[in-house]
Amino acid sequence: MPIGVVVGGFFGDEGKGSVVGYLALKDKPEICVRGGVGPNAGHTVLYNGKEYKLRQIPSGLIYEKCRLLIGPGVLVNPDVLFDEIKKYSVDPSRVGIDKHTGIIRSQHIEREKKSKHLKEEIQSTLTGCGEANVDRVRRILSLAKDIDSLAEYIVDVPEEIWRAIDQNKLVLIEGTQGTFLSLYHGTYPFVTSKDVCASAICSDVGVGPKDVDDVIVVFKAYVTRVGAGPLLGELSKEEIEERGWTEYGTVTGRLRRAAPFSFDLARRAIKLNSATQIAITKLDVVFPETAGVRKWDKLSDRAKKFILEIEDTLGVPVTIIRTGKEVLDVIDRR
Numbered sequence: 001m002p003i004g005v006v007v008g009g010f011f012g013d014e015g016k017g018s019v020v021g022y023l024a025l026k027d028k029p030e031i032c033v034r035g036g037v038g039p040n041a042g043h044t045v046l047y048n049g050k051e052y053k054l055r056q057i058p059s060g061l062i063y064e065k066c067r068l069l070i071g072p073g074v075l076v077n078p079d080v081l082f083d084e085i086k087k088y089s090v091d092p093s094r095v096g097i098d099k100h101t102g103i104i105r106s107q108h109i110e111r112e113k114k115s116k117h118l119k120e121e122i123q124s125t126l127t128g129c130g131e132a133n134v135d136r137v138r139r140i141l142s143l144a145k146d147i148d149s150l151a152e153y154i155v156d157v158p159e160e161i162w163r164a165i166d167q168n169k170l171v172l173i174e175g176t177q178g179t180f181l182s183l184y185h186g187t188y189p190f191v192t193s194k195d196v197c198a199s200a201i202c203s204d205v206g207v208g209p210k211d212v213d214d215v216i217v218v219f220k221a222y223v224t225r226v227g228a229g230p231l232l233g234e235l236s237k238e239e240i241e242e243r244g245w246t247e248y249g250t251v252t253g254r255l256r257r258a259a260p261f262s263f264d265l266a267r268r269a270i271k272l273n274s275a276t277q278i279a280i281t282k283l284d285v286v287f288p289e290t291a292g293v294r295k296w297d298k299l300s301d302r303a304k305k306f307i308l309e310i311e312d313t314l315g316v317p318v319t320i321i322r323t324g325k326e327v328l329d330v331i332d333r334r
C-alpha cells in the first residue's frame with residue numbers, strides 16, 4: 001500500500017483515528033497527512049494505556065517516526081493545534097502545515113454561535129469551520145503562511161507527498177467526518193461545510209486520483225450520528241442503552257444517536273469513495289464475546305457471519321476488524 005486513504009463511511013465517529021493509528025504502527029508510513037474539514041472532527045486513539053484525542057494532528061502520531069502533515073484544504077485553529085502539540089509532547093520537527101491551510105479565528109466561532117440555524121437546526125459543532133470555509137470561498141480567509149506563530153511549521157505538503165511517492169515510500173492519508181456528512185453527497189442541509197469523500201480528502205492534501213492505491217472505508221458495526229438530520233432505523237434512547245451502544249462525541253460531548261448497521265448506506269459509501277477495502281470497528285460492542293480478539297479463528301460464529309455478510313453483499317474485502325479500544329485490538333486480514 002504505497003499510498004492509502006482512510007475515510008468514514010457513515011456520519012463520522014466510525015473510529016477512523018484508531019484505524020489510522022493501527023495502520024501507522026503496522027505499515028510504518030513516511031508521512032501521515034490529515035485531510036478533511038478541520039477541528040470539528042475528533043479522532044481518538046488508545047495506545048499503551050494512553051488516550052490521544054486529536055482534532056488537528058494526524059493519528060499517525062503514535063508511530064513516532066512518521067511526518068505529521070496537514071493539507072492545504074484543511075482548516076487549522078492554532079490554539080487547538082498548539083494545545084495538542086503541548087499535551088502530547090509532539091516533537092515540533094515532525095509537524096508540517098501547508099502554507100495554504102486555512103486559519104480559523106475567534107470571529108468564525110462567534111459568528112457560528114450567533115447563528116440560530118447552525119446552532120439549533122443543523123446542530124453544528126460551532127468550532128468555526130463552516131464560517132472559515134465561507135471566508136475562504138469569499139477569498140478573505142487568512143492562510144497559514146500569514147500567521148507568525150505558525151512560521152516554524154510551514155511547508156509545501158503536496159511537494160512532500162510527491163517526493164515520498166517518487167521514493168516509493170508509504171503515505172497514509174487520514175480523512176475526517178463521514179460520507180453522509182458530505183456537503184455534496186450527504187443528507188443536506190444536515191451536513192458539514194465541505195465534501196469529505198475520498199476524492200475530496202485526496203484533493204485536500206494535493207494527491208490526484210491515479211496516485212491512490214487503496215481506499216479504506218471505515219464502518220462502525222452500527223451507525224451513529226451526532227447533531228440533526230435523518231437516521232434511518234434510529235433506536236430510542238432506551239434501546240441504545242439496552243444494547244450497550246451509548247456513546248458521547250469527542251468534540252462536543254453530545255450523546256450520539258444510533259441505528260443498526262445499514263447495508264444501503266454502506267453500498268452507497270463504497271461507490272462514492274471507490275473503496276478497495278473495508279474496516280469494521282467496534283465489533284465487540286455488537287458482539288461482546290469478541291472483545292479483544294485478534295485472530296479470525298477466535299471470533300464467534302455469529303460475528304464471522306456478520307463480517308462475511310458485509311463482504312458478500314458489498315463485494316469488497318473486510319481487511320481490518322477492530323474488537324476493542326486499544327489500537328492493537330485488531331484482526332488484520334490483509
Ligand code: IMP
Binds near residue numbers: 123129177
Ligand atoms: P459542523 O461541520 O461543525 O458545522 O457540523 C455540521 C454537522 O456535522 C453537525 O451535525 C455535526 O454534528 C456534524 N459533524 C461535523 N463534524 C463531525 C465529526 O467529525 N463527527 C461527527 N459529526 C460531525
Ligand code: MG
Binds near residue numbers: 012
Ligand atoms: Mg469524531
